[in-house]
Amino acid sequence: MVQKSHGADLSVRSVRKVYTGRGQAVEAIQDLSFDVNAGELVCVVGPSGAGKTTLLRILAGLLPATSGEVTLGGTVVKGPPPGMAVVLQEYGRSLFPWMTVEKNVELPLKEKGVAKAERKRLVQEALEAVSLADAGKSYPWQLSGGMQQRVAIARAVAYEPQVLLMDEPFAAVDAQTRLELEDLVRALWRRLGVTVIFVTHDIDEAVYLGERVFVLSNRPTILLEEVKIDLGAERDQIETRTHPAFGRLRNHVYELVQQAKKGLRSIEDARLTH
C-alpha cells in the first residue's frame, strides 16, 4: 500500500494578480482569500477565463502573485514548495516523451533523494494504484490519453505529496474515461489523506468530487461562494449523481457560474432559484 501521508493546510490571503504586457495592465485576479484544510478535497469552478489556471499556477509557486500571499503548512510559498505535486491538463505534454512510464514516475523521487529500492517500490505501487502496473516499460506516447493522464497521477501519487494540485486534468479525455478517473482521484484522495485542489470547468465533476466547491467570478476574479458539498464520503457515479441533493447543489453552482459569466460579482446580487 502507498503510505498515508499527512496533508497540509493551504491558506490564500488577499492574492491579487495583474499581468503587465505591452504596456497594458490586465487584472486577472482582484482579490482572493480562502482556506483549505489539511486533507480536504476542494474543487474550483468558474466561467472560462476566470483565472482558474492563473490561481493554480500561483498556488503551485510557478507564478508570483502581484500582492498577497499563499501559505502551505504554515510556510509562505515563494517557489514550487516541496511536498507539492501537480497534474496538468495537457497530459501529452507534461510527461517526458524520452523516458519510459517508470522513469517518468521515478524522476521526482530521484530529486527528492529517495533510495533506489524504495523508489522502485513507490513507482510500482503508484502504477498499480492507477491500474498501469504492466505499462512501466512503455513510453507515454504509446498509451491512450486516459492512460497518459493516469501516469501523471501515478507520478504525483508516488511523490507522496502533502498537497496535490490538479488543473482541469480530465478536460481532454473522453467522457467514459473521465468518470473512471474521477473515481480514481476520490479513491486515492481518501487513501492518502492528501490535500487536493482540483480546478475544473465541469460543474458536475466539481460537485461530484469536492467536499467544497469554490465558485469564482469573471475576471478580475473574486470568490463568489464556498459551497459545502454534503454528499457524504462514499460517492458513486450512479447513486450520487441521481441523488436529489446532488441535483440541488449542481443547479445552485450552475446558476452561480451562469450569472458569474454575465458579470455577477457578489453572492448578495445573485438571483437563485436553487
Add this chain to the structure above:
Amino acid sequence: MSAPSTPAPARVLAATGGGLWRIVLALLLPAVLVTVWWFASADSTDPQVPPLATVLDKFPTVWFAGDDLGSSLFVETVGQSVSRVLIGYAIAMVIGIVLGVLIGTFRPLRDFCEPVLEFFRAIPPPILTPILMLFMGIDHALKISLIVVGALWPILLNTIEGVRGIDPVLKDTARAYGLGPVRRLFSLTLPGASPQIYTGGRQALSIALIMMVIGEMFAAFDGIGSAIAQFQATFSTASMWSAVLILGCIGSVLALIFGAVERVGLTWYRGYLRSQRGGA
C-alpha cells in the same frame, strides 16, 4: 497500442522484405553511376580523365605499397584525416552544445549574442582558412581549428533553437517537482533539445569534412586533402581520382555511423512523432 491484425509470419516477411528492398534501392544508384563511369571512360585517352579501370588498377600500388598495412599510404593518410575530423568535430560538439544550452536557456544572453551569431553564421567557413593561417601558422592546431570553426555554427544554432523550443508545460512540470539544475539539464534540457542537436550535428559533419580537406590542401603534407593536391600537382590523375573515391567513402562511412547513432538516440522521437501524427 492496438495490435496489427496481420498474422505474425506475414509481418516478419513484410518487414525483412521491406528492409532488403530498401538496401537494394540504396545501392542501385551508386551501382548505376559506377557502371556509367566505367563504360563512359573505358576508351578515354584524355589524361585528365583516365579510364576507371586504370584508376582501380593503380589503387593497390599507390595506396598499399610496402610490406605491412600499418605503414601503407592508405592507413597513414586516412588515419590522419579521420582523426583530424573526429577531434575537430568532437571539440565543436562540446563547445556548440555547452554554449547552445547556456544561450538557449538564458533569455538576456540570447538577446545579447544573437546579432553576432547571425553575422558569423553568414560567413562561409572556408574564408577563415587564410585568416587563421595568418594567426596560427600551418601546424596541427590550425587544421583542427578550421574544422572547429566550420562545424561549430550548425551545432550551436540548432542547440539554441532546440533548447528554446522545449515545451513550457514540461518546464513547468520540472519546476513544480523541484528538479535541480543538474537533473534538469540531463532529464529535460539535453533530451528535449536532442532532435535539433542531431540535426545540427549532421550538418556539421559534412562541413567538418569540407574544412578538413581545405585545411589539408592549403596547409598540410599528409591527409587525404594533401594527397589530392599533390597527385594533381604531379599530374598523377589516376591516383588523384582514387583519392577522391577514398574521400567519398570516408564521408559515407562517417554519415552511416552518425545515422546509426541517431537512430538509437532518437528512437523515442520517431515514436513520439508517429503518435502525434496519429492524432492520439
